[in-house]
Amino acid sequence: MSxxxxxxxxxxxxxxxxxxxxxREVADAxxxxxxxxxxxxxxxxxxxxxxLAAAREADTARAAGEALKPLAGVPIxxxxxFCTKGVPSTAASRILDGFAPPYESTVSxxxxxxxxxMLGKLNMDQFAMGSSNExxxxxxVISPWRRKDGGNAPLAPGGxxxxxxxxxxxxxxxxxxxxxxxxxxxxxxAFTGISGIKPxxxxxxxxxxxxxxxxLDQAGPMARDVRDCAIVLExxxxxxxxxxxxxxxxxxxxxxxxxxxxHGVRVGIPKEYRVDGMPAEIEALWQSGIDWxxxxxxxxxxxxxxxxxxxxxxYYIIAxxxxxxxxxxxxxxxxxxxxxxxxxGLQDMYAATRADGFGEEVKRRILIGTYVLSAGFYDAYYTxxxxxxxxxxxxxxxxxxxxxxxxxxxAPSAAFALGEKADPLAMYLNDVFTxxxxxxxxxxxxxxxxxxxxxxxxxxxxxxxxxDEQAVLNASLALEERAGFAARPEVWW
Amino acid sequence: MVSGDTMESSYRIxxxxxxxxxxxxxxxxxxxxxxxxxxxxAATAFGAEPNTQVSLIDAAMPGMLPVPNRECIRQAVRTGxxxxxxxxxxxxxxxxxxxxxxxxxxxxxxxxxxxxVGEGHVDVAPDEKxxxxxxxIGVERIHVEQDAGKLMHDQHPTRSYVDLNRSGVALMEIVxxxxxxxxxxxxxxxRKLRAVLRYVGSCDGxxxxxxxxxxVNVSVRRPGEGFGTRTETKNVNSVRFVMQAIEYEAKRQVxxxxxxGTVEQETRLFNPDTGTTRTMRSKEDAHDYRYxxxxxxxxxxxxxxxxEECRASLPELPDAKRSRYEAAGIxxxxxxxxxxxxxxxxxxxxxxxAGAPAxxxxxxxxxxxxxxxxxxxxxxxxxxxxxxxxAELLALVADGTLSGSLxxxxxxxxxxxxxxxxxxxxxxxxxxxxxTGAIEAVIADVLARNPAQLEQYRAGKQALFGFFVGxxxxxxxxxxxxxxxxxxxxxxxxx
Numbered sequence: 001m002s003x004x005x006x007x008x009x010x011x012x013x014x015x016x017x018x019x020x021x022x023x024r025e026v027a028d029a030x031x032x033x034x035x036x037x038x039x040x041x042x043x044x045x046x047x048x049x050x051x052l053a054a055a056r057e058a059d060t061a062r063a064a065g066e067a068l069k070p071l072a073g074v075p076i077x078x079x080x081x082f083c084t085k086g087v088p089s090t091a092a093s094r095i096l097d098g099f100a101p102p103y104e105s106t107v108s109x110x111x112x113x114x115x116x117x118m119l120g121k122l123n124m125d126q127f128a129m130g131s132s133n134e135x136x137x138x139x140x141v142i143s144p145w146r147r148k149d150g151g152n153a154p155l156a157p158g159g160x161x162x163x164x165x166x167x168x169x170x171x172x173x174x175x176x177x178x179x180x181x182x183x184x185x186x187x188x189x190a191f192t193g194i195s196g197i198k199p200x201x202x203x204x205x206x207x208x209x210x211x212x213x214x215x216l217d218q219a220g221p222m223a224r225d226v227r228d229c230a231i232v233l234e235x236x237x238x239x240x241x242x243x244x245x246x247x248x249x250x251x252x253x254x255x256x257x258x259x260x261x262x263h264g265v266r267v268g269i270p271k272e273y274r275v276d277g278m279p280a281e282i283e284a285l286w287q288s289g290i291d292w293x294x295x296x297x298x299x300x301x302x303x304x305x306x307x308x309x310x311x312x313x314x315y316y317i318i319a320x321x322x323x324x325x326x327x328x329x330x331x332x333x334x335x336x337x338x339x340x341x342x343x344x345g346l347q348d349m350y351a352a353t354r355a356d357g358f359g360e361e362v363k364r365r366i367l368i369g370t371y372v373l374s375a376g377f378y379d380a381y382y383t384x385x386x387x388x389x390x391x392x393x394x395x396x397x398x399x400x401x402x403x404x405x406x407x408x409x410x411a412p413s414a415a416f417a418l419g420e421k422a423d424p425l426a427m428y429l430n431d432v433f434t435x436x437x438x439x440x441x442x443x444x445x446x447x448x449x450x451x452x453x454x455x456x457x458x459x460x461x462x463x464x465x466x467x468d469e470q471a472v473l474n475a476s477l478a479l480e481e482r483a484g485f486a487a488r489p490e491v492w493w
Numbered sequence: 494m495v496s497g498d499t500m501e502s503s504y505r506i507x508x509x510x511x512x513x514x515x516x517x518x519x520x521x522x523x524x525x526x527x528x529x530x531x532x533x534x535a536a537t538a539f540g541a542e543p544n545t546q547v548s549l550i551d552a553a554m555p556g557m558l559p560v561p562n563r564e565c566i567r568q569a570v571r572t573g574x575x576x577x578x579x580x581x582x583x584x585x586x587x588x589x590x591x592x593x594x595x596x597x598x599x600x601x602x603x604x605x606x607x608x609x610v611g612e613g614h615v616d617v618a619p620d621e622k623x624x625x626x627x628x629x630i631g632v633e634r635i636h637v638e639q640d641a642g643k644l645m646h647d648q649h650p651t652r653s654y655v656d657l658n659r660s661g662v663a664l665m666e667i668v669x670x671x672x673x674x675x676x677x678x679x680x681x682x683x684r685k686l687r688a689v690l691r692y693v694g695s696c697d698g699x700x701x702x703x704x705x706x707x708x709v710n711v712s713v714r715r716p717g718e719g720f721g722t723r724t725e726t727k728n729v730n731s732v733r734f735v736m737q738a739i740e741y742e743a744k745r746q747v748x749x750x751x752x753x754g755t756v757e758q759e760t761r762l763f764n765p766d767t768g769t770t771r772t773m774r775s776k777e778d779a780h781d782y783r784y785x786x787x788x789x790x791x792x793x794x795x796x797x798x799x800x801e802e803c804r805a806s807l808p809e810l811p812d813a814k815r816s817r818y819e820a821a822g823i824x825x826x827x828x829x830x831x832x833x834x835x836x837x838x839x840x841x842x843x844x845x846x847a848g849a850p851a852x853x854x855x856x857x858x859x860x861x862x863x864x865x866x867x868x869x870x871x872x873x874x875x876x877x878x879x880x881x882x883x884a885e886l887l888a889l890v891a892d893g894t895l896s897g898s899l900x901x902x903x904x905x906x907x908x909x910x911x912x913x914x915x916x917x918x919x920x921x922x923x924x925x926x927x928x929t930g931a932i933e934a935v936i937a938d939v940l941a942r943n944p945a946q947l948e949q950y951r952a953g954k955q956a957l958f959g960f961f962v963g964x965x966x967x968x969x970x971x972x973x974x975x976x977x978x979x980x981x982x983x984x985x986x987x988x
Contacts, residue, residue, distance in 0.1 A: 083556045096555065103549060105556060206789075208556040215788035244560045244790050322788050325590050328599020329553040333655065346653075350592055373590070373783035382785060 004029040005171045009074050009228035010255075012174055016058060016073030023055035023062075023073030027117060030075050034119050034172050039493035041139050042157075042167040044080050045088050046120040051075040054117025069115030071235050077167045077176035080121040081128055081160075082108045082219075083208040087118075091210040092136040093126045095357025096336045105208025106240045107177065107219050114235035119173050122163030126359045127327065128184055128212040131430040132421065133162025135361040140418050143192060144170035144489035148455035153417040155456070158188025164222045165192040169489060175223035175232045179209060181216045182315050183411075183434025186446035189222055190410035190459025193448040193487060195476065196222040197229050200467050201441030202247035204233075205240030211326040213319035214245075216438050226447060226477040230254040233469070249467070257470045260478040263297035267475065268403030272308035273433060275412060281452045282409045289407050289449055289460045289479055296478035303402050305395040310388045311436040316428055317372050317385035318439075323362075324369025330357060364424065393440040400465055405475050408433050410446040410459035437463045447476045448485040457487065502619070502628075504675030506713065508747045514716045515743040516723070517679050517709065518671035519735070521686060522664045523572075523696035524640065524704035525565045531639050531663035532559030532602065539702045543645070543656035551661040553597035558789050561586075565663035566793065568695035569609050569637045570803045572665060575693045575810055576632055576686075578613025580800060584636075585792045590783040594655050595642035603638035603666075605784045609793065610635035615669075615689065616812060617681040624815075624829035630682050631670030640664050665696065671710065671720065676736035683707065683732045684833070688811050691835040706730045709763075711742040712756070721746070722756040726770050729763045737768045745770070814838055821851035827859050836874045847884030854887060861904055869908075878907050886914035894918065896925045898971050927974040929981060932965070935973075936985050939964045950986060961986065 004026050007015065016023050031048040058072035083089045083101040090096040104112070112118075126135040133141040133156060143157040143166055157166040161178030165188035168176050178185035180198035189196030197220045204219040211217060221232035234254055240246040269290060274283075294300050332338035332353030339352035358366070372381035399406065412432055421427045437444040443466070446459040460479055464472035506513040530537055533550035550557040573580050585607040588600040613632040618624045642660035646653050667686065673679045687705060690696040698705050707730075712723035726742060729735045746756045760779075761770040809817070811832045818828035831841050837858075844854050862883070866876060886903060889895045895903060895918065906917045918924050926932065939961060940947050950957040965978050 083554075089555070091555070099555070101554065101556075103554070206556070207558050210555045211789075213788070242560060243558050321785060325588050325600050325783070325785070328590060328592065329555070329597060331592060331594075331599060333594050334552055334597060335554070346594055347592075370783065373785050375781045375783075378783075378785070 005033050005174075007174060008224045009071070009175045009231050012074050013071065013231070016062070017068055019062070023058035024052070026073055027051045027055035027075050030119055030173055034167075037170060037172050037493050040142050040144060040166050040170055040172075042123055042141050042163040042170070042172060043077070043120040044090065044092065044123050044138055044163070047087055047118050050087070051117035051119045054112070054115060058115055069113075070231070071111065072115035074115070074175070075117045075119045075173060076111065076232070077120060077122045077164060077173040078108055078118050079161055079164050079177045079179060080124055081179050081210045081212075082177060083210065084108055084118065084121065087121060089121065089210070090137075091127045092124045092138055093357065093359065093362065094137040094337060095330045095353070096210075097137075099336050101208075103208060106205035106242065107209065107236045110238060111177070111232075111235050116235065122161070122167055122176060124163050125160035125184075125361070127210065127323070127362050128160040128179055128181055128217075129323070129361050129365055130159040131183070131187055131427050132156035132416070132418065133159040133188075134418060135159070135359050137359055141166045142418070142493075143415055144491075144493065145192060145415060145456055146489070146492065155415045156191065156418050158191035158411075158415065160184040161188045161196075161222060165189055165194060165196075168192070168194045168222050168224060170491075170493070171488075175221055175228055177219060177236065178222045179212075179217055179219045180434075180438065181212050181218075181319060182438045183431040185220045185222055186434050186444060186459070186461060187411045187430060189446040190448070190457065190461075191415040193457030193485060193489075194222055194224055195226055195229050195445065195447045195480070196220060197233060197445040197469065197472065197476075198438070198443065199233060199237060199469050200247070200443045202245050203237045203443075203469070205238070205243045205246050207240055207242040213322040214326060215322060216319060226445075226473055226480050227255060227258060229445070230258060230473050247467075252470060254470055254473055257474075258477055259474050260481050261297055262293055262475060262478050265298045265405065265471065265475065266403040267293045267298045267300050268303035268399055268406045269300060270303050270305045270308065270399070270406055270408060272305050273408045275432060278409075278412055279452070281414075282412065282458060285449045285458050285460065286407070286409050288483070292479050292482035293407060293475060295482060296475075298475070298478075301403050303399045303406070305392070305399060305436065307388060307391045307395050308436055311392055311439055312428060312432055314385040314388035314392070315431070315435045315439060316368070317381050318389065320365040320369035321373050321382055322369070324366045324373065327358070327362070327366055330354065332357075361424070389439045392436050396437075396440045396442060396463075404465065404468075405471055406463040407475070408461045408463065410434065410461040414452045414454065414456040414458055433461060442466060443469045443472045445472050445476045447480050447483070449479065449483045450485065451487055455487075457485070502674035502678060504677065505716070506743055506747050508751050510751050512716060513713045513743070513747045514674060515739065516671050516712045516714060516720055517673035517739055518723075519669045519673070519679060519682065519710070520708040521667040521669075521683070522706050522708070523667060523690055523698070525568045525637070525663035525665055526694060526696055527562060527564045527568060527663055529562050529564070530661040531562055531565050531637065533661050535661065537662050539699075539704070541658055543654070543658060546658040547660065551597065551657055553599070559602060559787070561790065561793065562663065565637060566609065567799070567803055568693075569635060569665050570795065570800070571693050571807055572667075572690060572695045573610030573613060573635050574804055574807055575689050576613035576615055578632060578635065579611035580795070581607065581609055581611055582795045582800075583607065583792055584609045586787040586790045587784045588787045591780045593641070594653065595644050595657075595660070597642070597657060597660060601639050601641065602787055602790070604636035606786070607792075608634040608636035615682060615685050617678065617685045618829065619675065619677045619681040621829070622826070624825050628678060630672045630678070633668045633670055635665050635667050638664050638666060671712075671723075676739045679709070679739055680732050680736045683735060685811070688833055688835065692808055692810055692838075694808075700731050703730060707735050709735055709738050709742070711739055711746070713743050713746045713750070722758050724756065724759055724761050724770075726761045726763050727773060734763060734765050738763045738770055741768055742770050811838070818851065818855070823851055823855040827855045830859055831855060834873075836872060840873045840876065840880055843880035844883055847881045849884040849887040850891060853890065854883075857883065857887060861901065865904070865908055877911055878904070882907060882913055889914055889918060893927065893974055894924055896971065896973070896975055899923050899925055902971070923972065925972045925974050926969070927977045929977060932969070932973055932977055932981050933985070935968045936961075936965055936978075936981055939968060940985060947986075958982070958986070
């Protein structure tokens with residue numbers, strides 16, 4: 001029998017339904033893969049018992065002739081930002097070391113309700129702050145990809161959902177959850193040659209997702225192809241009365257609606273995304289993408305998003321501002337780390353706990369956020385950034401008058417080596433193509449488009465109108481079919 | 494109605510250098526009556542075991558999110574309507590960021606920039622004996638916010654404990670204009686506000702249990718001059734303490750200024766044992782709360798149906814009720830007394846509904862009933878005599894069955910036995926008589942037994958008339974109809 005871990009979500013689901021193999025066999029195969037991939041450091045916690053219990057339920061249901069749930073027999077990886085009942089949930093931060101919540105996030109519960117099982121909790125940038133997975137308190141995730149130059153420099157899997165991207169790319173799980181605040185699903189997907197979609201803000205409940213920046217955080221799936229993403233997103237999404245920003249809408253049947261024909265669809269190419277210093281290979285890939293959507297029947301138009309260059313500065317004010325407040329609850333009083341020096345008072349305990357528990361990048365963003373919200377600076381920074389955010393949203397709204405979707409590169413480069421971007425600002429620039437759609441709350445997806453000269457994957461991004469995940473998925477599917485991306489990392493771990 | 498401009502307070506502090514006027518503004522924190530907290534489903538009962546009314550949200554567990562409780566918003570809107578305030582159809586929640594162990598989120602969800610309720614007012618009568626001398630106190634805003642938990646320092650020699658039962662409970666912060674000029678005005682404002690809240694049912698007004706407390710802003714100035722620097726005395730939890738705090742603080746500020754110092758803008762604490770205030774934190778130590786819109790919550794938008802329901806559900810409020818009572822012939826003073834507490838007003842309304850005549854009912858309730866309740870140490874809500882029973886008694890007086898003094902006897906028996914008035918009258922034969930034959934016989938006997946007084950009366954000492962009335966009533970065991978006795982006596986004496 002072929003290796004079950006080569007199968008994606010749809011293939012596993014359909015195979016289990018047909019009885020080609022049992023859910024147990026699938027779970028076993030992935031559990032073994034996970035246990036042998038320690039070198040990637042993608043998993044913080046392995047939960048084979050969870051995956052096996054879900055598999056047992058699927059097999060029992062099938063034996064009894066019952067209808068199988070949408071994700072029956074599909075084991076997945078869960079980003080550690082999601083609270084999972086009784087399983088350590090740390091956001092890859094020391095400050096939540098050992099924290100096992102007595103509750104289950106809505107998104108993970110939705111997945112279990114759909115029959116999925118959990119292989120484990122995936123490493124990530126600490127509190128989802130980072131673009132390389134280097135800010136995790138529990139060590140870097142190593143990308144399964146290596147450059148063809150033989151240097152074997154360990155590469156970044158992208159971030160913040162770096163454990164998710166590495167695990168899916170390395171076939172440790174057929175799909176994984178990610179979260180995206182400014183590109184944290186799309187950029188790691190692009191870096192590792194997989195697909196990932198951030199749905200419209202409000203599609204997936206944030207309840208039980210450890211908060212980074214509330215007005216931007218949005219969960220989404222990461223998987224090997226567009227169909228798999230559609231299937232998993234359908235299970236994750238849905239109105240949740242426990243999240244006041246959750247959209248009170250039915251979940252469309254995205255998989256059912258998949259179509260790679262783009263006749264009658266206008267795809268916009270935002271001219272402001274042609275940034276200085278973009279590698280020629282990315283330019284070339286973008287051009288291929290344009291050719292592909294045209295081939296699929298789309299009309300291609302150039303559009304302008306004039307405030308694009310203000311997106312990154314606005315994002316790096318708003319996200320840290322919200323984070324500085326969201327992370328105030330980690331104070332050592334009720335859960336997680338408590339550092340109480342001899343004879344210390346309350347303030348000393350706060351200081352010691354937070355100094356000890358938070359990583360450098362988290363502290364940097366708390367400081368930035370505290371600064372931009374403080375008296376005398378608030379209007380100059382936060383108020384101004386909110387105005388920019390509104391202008392960026394307006395840019396998109398105006399673009400929708402001329403087109404239905406936007407096509408851009410996902411990131412301005414292929415994966416870089418771990419340690420290569422020591423300057424935080426250089427790291428922030430990696431989000432340049434993903435941040436504007438996050439600020440506007442729009443659905444956006446990355447699909448692999450090809451490899452660069454070093455043999456590393458490059459991604460293309462499709463951005464859609466609010467709530468139009470279907471159009472985003474369809475255009476992504478059209479790209480996927482024409483890109484014919486079949487490369488995979490050679491197993492070295 | 495007398496406006497604040499024309500009804501000036503004469504309250505002055507006599508300093509060494511002359512007279513000073515005090516300027517007072519109050520920020521009242523009123524706990525919203527609701528079964529659940531502002532943003533979580535946890536219960537809100539007072540006095541529960543520590544940390545038994547805490548949801549995951551109140552404890553600020555990772556990934557937990559606030560969802561506004563519609564009932565809390567509704568109560569705040571109704572309160573706003575009750576003080577004739579502008580209701581903002583669009584409002585928003587902001588985070589007030591600071592670290593403290595009783596604040597699990599590290600921020601309080603409040604409303605700084607866009608409060609739910611805007612400008613309104615409360616009309617108060619600072620002098621109870623002169624209920625028509627009304628002063629209008631402006632209310633700047635009402636916003637809703639979360640309460641904090643409670644630290645307990647007395648449980649352990651070296652540790653402090655935290656009780657989060659109160660964490661996240663909904664508060665209305667009712668911010669007055671600096672319109673008050675004396676402790677009496679502040680006291681009247683608090684009492685009136687408390688009455689309105691209790692009428693509306695949006696807050697139980699229980700200051701002892703902390704469900705209503707005030708931050709007291711005080712400054713002093715020479716009469717007619719601009720505002721002085723104010724201090725804010727936090728969390729004062731009774732009307733008396735608020736008045737004490739103002740008195741102390743105003744005198745302290747006058748002393749500071751007159752001895753050449755300047756009043757510092759600062760936050761102070763009130764000591765109820767000594768009636769004094771002391772510095773809590775100075776302006777330099779003031780927090781930078783880094784307010785910003787709470788990104789977990791969408792702006793609050795109120796539609797017509799919601800506002801209409803809020804308005805339709807408002808009860809008759811104290812001022813309207815007082816006017817209605819006065820129009821029914823009740824004295825202004827009694828009307829004020831009867832409307833000051835919602836329980837009294839409810840009881841009295843039930844009495845009127847049972848058919849009791851307004852004026853007699855008002856004197857009976859403010860006289861006999863209040864006296865009896867005072868004696869028994871009971872509130873009107875626990876009165877042994879129900880409104881329907883009292884109405885029955887008043888009806889017996891009105892139809893001449895009982896005289897005033899008989900009514901008092903019957904009332905005492907009602908209190909003792911819980912029986913109805915008619916039953917008592919029947920059982921004990923306390924019915925007054927208007928039988929002229931019987932009364933005439935008694936009068937003849939009285940005149941015969943008091944020849945000396947009769948002679949004096951007939952010689953012109955008219956004042957003795959009362960003596961004969963008393964003798965007659967006494968001889969009849971109080972059961973004679975006094976009107977009939979009067980008529981018959983006059984006939985017998987004036988022949």
